[in-house]
């Protein structure tokens with residue numbers, strides 16, 4: 001078997017051997033051991049979000065599926081049928097939340113800025129003041145489309161002052177960038193197993209304010225994505241409503257042990273920051289430029305502009321890099337031609353240095369000049 005490429009992508013991503021090995025056991029979903037594992041994972045995720053164990057303001061609800069499933073579940077469960085969502089959009093994941101509102105028949109409006117521009121808090125405050133019908137605001141922490149870090153604390157303050165509920169898609173930041181319910185006033189934080197927590201894909205989770213969760217009964221238009229029902233079932237039986245992703249949970253349990261051993265959010269964030277700096281510096285040495293300015297760049301995924309001259313062809317670049325053991329990501333911007341390289345996963349600065357070396361070789365082979 002040839003060696004699998006290292007994933008320099010935003011998830012699924014490179015996981016540790018121990019995390020993969022944690023999946024070698026078949027768990028029964030009704031087993032006491034599995035019920036305990038699910039509860040422990042919820043507790044750890046709550047603590048990572050800054051929830052106080054003695055007097056928990058928020059509660060973690062797990063749900064089967066990829067990240068989008070939990071985003072859809074949260075919007076469907078938390079927004080009442082007569083509610084209205086203001087969706088902050090500066091990339092594909094913000095736009096996806098608007099699409100979910102559309103499909104679910106929830107009233108919504110889009111507050112859009114360019115893909116390289118964070119929303120302005122003052123304009124947001126004005127918008128909320130002008131439209132009292134808005135009950136919820138949905139925002140993306142790190143918009144993975146470009147890699148931009150949105151100013152979530154500032155956004156949260158504005159929304160708290162206007163007394164609306166904030167739903168944060170923290171899919172690509174949770175576990176690596178600080179996001180604490182004590183500091184950032186929010187009703188809900190959404191994330192999944194397979195990004196900065198370095199688990200395998202298959203489970204998402206919502207950390208929801210208990211008052212909002214209690215009030216959400218009967219809102220959902222879906223059976224399987226009803227987070228209120230899912231929560232009630234966990235509360236009453238400790239069990240999942242439908243077949244749980246047992247192996248995924250076991251892997252996440254191991255991934256969380258490794259997260260803690262690395263020094264938690266701070267330790268993980270530090271390694272990703274180092275990966276990101278090594279990547280950007282290395283690519284700049286080769287002549288590539290980043291799409292975002294440094295002050296907007298989150299240490300999660302970096303968008304590079306496609307070389308405009310020479311015979312650069314992304315498909316060929318991708319394949320040649322893949323042959324050398326690295327999988328990167330195509331661009332997703334609407335306006336600029338680009339490609340992306342992730343800084344997250346079980347990878348270090350040395351792996352990034354090797355990837356940059358491989359990119360230099362590929363560029364020479366393609367006789368392309370960025």
Ligand SMILES: *Cc1c(COP(=O)(O)O)cnc(C)c1O
Pocket residue numbers: 010011066067068069071093140142143144169170171172192
């Ligand atoms: C990955 C991601 C999601 C979820 O995507 P899935 O492909 O469904 O896992 C949602 N929002 C953001 C910001 C993401 O990075």
